Amino acid sequence: MRKGLDPITLEVLRHALASVAEEMNANLIRSAYSPNIKERRDCSSALFDPRGELVAQAESIPVHLGAMPFSVRAALGRVAEWGEGDVVILNDPYLGGAHLPDITFVAPVFAGSGLVAFVACRAHHADIGGPAPGSLAPTATEVYGEGLRIPPVRLWKRGELDEDLLRLLLQNVRTPDERWGDLRAQHAACRTGIGRIRDLIARYGVELLQDGMAGVLDYSERRMRAEIRRLPQGAAEFADALDDDGAGSGPIPIRVRIEIRADTMRVDFAGSAPQVRGPLNAVFAVTASAVYYALRAVTDPTIPPNAGGYRPIEILAPEGTIVNPRPPAPVVGGNLETSQRIVDVVLGALAELIPERVPAASQGTMNNVAIGGTDPRTGRPYAFYETIGGGSGARPNGDGVDGVHSHMTNTLNTPVEALELAYPLRVERYELRLGTGGRGRLCGGCGIRRDLTPRGHTAHVSLLTDRRIGRPYGLWGGEPGERGENILLRDGEEIRLPGKTEFDLHPGETLSIRTPGGGGYGPPAADLRESPG
């Protein structure tokens, strides 16, 4: 432990630093314009030390967990000299981003002339250009086709907004007013963070605060090492696959080998599929987020998420693969779908090592559904986007949970009444798919069926879903969960749709999304009876 930093001061400063990130994020959510940030809370805020080490973070969905350090490092690499009032923005997935809709802000904090910290925040913007409203095109084959790409650039220089740059940016998006509102909210969040850090400096002094930041990193590292040390030594491998890339690829395997040695862990994705033509590629930051999520979930989630906690973990992802693509591979679904499969393989390998802590596979997809068209009641265009829950995997001590979001996302549904009030759509059915959870000593959770019909117009539908071919695995003799299905109901006929597709949905037709069940755990009771003894 550092000199002068006793366990009491450490705990008091830990609360203080965590609340800086929480207040930034609360302020971002509060002042954002778009529902995606305000209501779905697809954003995060964080505090970094001057070297760019993550000290504290507030996030409401795990896909943001490990992603921001790459942004700050990218910004540090591009900006030689920081000035007070500078704000760097970026979204380039190949320079610290995740996918294009996620825009990250990075700003320095000075005390006197010394740089003492960085604050950063990331938010998912509802549109960043590209061929489809919402910038979640399921058919892009290059990152250039997914929207506007922003390398680390200063949008504010010494407190002065660069209006030329802003104009360039807003010219390339569909809803410029809303974008500017959300960008201002991110700027406000950064200023909140800077102000809070200055308050802490006034209360504790620069030196103690910097000791506190270092102390908090060491604290998380000690706890993470203590957790890993309790795990059995050894190595395990696991592989699973995405169904396809929507551009004709066939199954895309992801392979991992996890090795636990003393108080360190190595996670190696060698042998995973090469990058693909469709937008399923997960940049390294997304892969790291998925790994950190899985490790945090199987160790102790109360360990403060920061760079110290990640020190004992080494992630190896070969370049040019589905888990670390080279530009210009398209990436939008890497964040949404591939991240889920990465969690599945990491947990699958950990199940070998620590069976008592790892559940069977959950649905393994976010079931992204985007519907747009012209509202016949108003003549105005509308765009509706949602993700749908499914079955979670059975756990060593209990059944899986029915109809719920798992792993990398946790956003709320749109209530049926809210949806029908706002859009020219009707929900015909919203129910559990009984019997879709994998059978086992403990059963997987059930998927969901949600049926939607357009009213009085033809709507355009984009689907970005997985586990329509492969099934969520069971563990220790448990059966896999039922696969999901995308069905078009037309004239009493059921027409099966691909997992990733775009099409027109006409009045009188119904889109029936049926999400996967979770895997089972242990052999089903019937099998036990049949087995000898």
Add this chain to the structure above:
Amino acid sequence: MGVDIGGTFTDIVVLGEGGPRLYKFPSTPDDPARGVLAALEELIARGEIRPGSVTRIAHGSTVATNALLEGKLGKTALVTTTGFRDVLEIGRQNRPALYDLFFERVQPIVPRELRFEVPERVDAQGNVIRPLDRAAVAQLLPELRRLGVEAVAVCFLFSFLFPDHEREAGEVLAGLGVPLTLSCDLLPEFREYERTSTTVVNAALRPVVGSYLAAVEEGSAGLGLPPSWQVMQSSGAISHAATAQREPARILLSGPAAGVEGARQIGLRSGFSDLITLDMGGTSCDVALVQRGTVGRTVGGAVGGHPVALPMVDIHTIGAGGGSLARLDSGGALAVGPESAGADPGPACYGRGGGEPTVTDAHLVLGHLLPQFPLGGLPALDLEAARTAVRRIADPLGLTVEEAALGILAVADAAMERAIRVISVERGHDPRGFALVAFGGAGPLHAVPLARRLGIPRVLIPPTAGVLSALGLLLAEVGHEASQGLVRPLRSLSMAELAELLARLRERAEGELIGHGGPEEGLRFATVAALRYAGQAHELDIPVPEGGMGPQWVAELEEAFHEAHEQRYGHAAPGEEIELVAVRVRASVPAPAANLRPTFPPAPELPATGGAWFDRSGPVAARLVSRADLGPGAGIVGPAIVLGPDATALLPPGSEGAVDEHGTLIVEVG
């Protein structure tokens, strides 16, 4: 008389001409009615109350909350629209903890085999697109009888726009002879999951709360006390027991709401209308915000994981209380709470077998509490036991016992500071403009250091800090709310429609208020419109201007909405369409004025000073004062400790307090 049942103590406040008199009795959680009635009987036997002179009994109770948390509910069936019986189970499809692979979602109160679908459908404009199949409802009756259901809930899609189908189904289901809750009666507002959950919670509580309130009222009448009681609602307004029996989902936060209401009333009397309330007891700490004299309320609350979309005081709770345990964790930090020693065994100094150090032990070690003056009739506190417990922290760290105790308090304060920042700063309010009202057994011990951390200039310590919830019951207005969901552009409603709607809601709220023989004097109405920009998913409650509904009425409402949006979110969009999501009317009658200076029991003999630690520099001589000796006009300069029968207040060096004419100790934190 105010009767507040908590987990450990039942607090009774008798409010007469001589001011409030305070009593504490042990609670009987296994049969709450028994403990209450025994306490009342004892007060009568001791001559403390004359049954004939008691004019009303206001009650705060955890009966509904405990029944819900422990799942001791009536067997309940749910009837829904075809295709939607799983709405209750799917919820909002999110999970309660992000990183917990072993999370359990709250079990639906009504399991699938007790959820029934009947053909019917109404669209988003309130038009019937499939008529109700009455025969299908009638066919459920024999099955429901066979299953032995004790209550039924009915919730159809869009019933807030078209209640007829639920009413029709209700007529048929009434044949069962069990309590029936229709969502269109209880909560005619949109969002089917929250409405279904609230309706089901209400239905399942009715058998339990109904029999409990019947028992206390019957016992009360038997003792010659008033046969009709009043019950505190989660909203901070008092209702009739009859309303609580029919709509028990309204009383889930009965006790905490009474505390916040008590704090608000105390603050207002002393001239402060912007308040942060801090209620710190044995296991947890509740904080809430009062702004311009109004308690923050929400309809987005949940109890035990079950959404209850009825108005409730917006309270943020963290696991920090007098009984919170201090431990060194695996990373070498000192953690305080959320684990608690609770009431049993309690802190080490209670001498009941608790060996781990708690916040209370730290206070005792530091001389903030005096062993010979415990609270609430406990035996003398064991200082040596407290020192031994705190040594468990001190020794491994190479600290003295006092240094470790100071550390425990610093960590507990840091956690509470974070909680207060959540309800103030994170919602756009600067705590420096507020006064902190501290109550509960432990609140006044932490208030001044906590206020200093947050830049709050002033702390208010009520004369009845330890039993403020019971007092709040007597100060709260009697009130009832009626609401109607619409979800329509504000400008699309005609003046006539709006006038008709307001009149109907007023009539409903007033009918519930005075229908059970309540007072009519001072009857007033407060109306709020829940508004949002079209496309938003959350609405803001905007007070509706009173008086005539001229042509300016809608424009004024819009203006107020833009302003509130600007204040809360930092921006407004004057050009955009505004939607009216719901209208809520509250009819209320204020409580009669009362003298709040309590009559304290005779003060114990105290030494003039005691050695107390406030920082590492060593003990200082703190003045010891009995609360009973601090009359209006009295001043006290820190370091000082104020000992009352129900709470102890700590004034560190540099702070200075004065008692105002209401008996409230107002501390300038310095």
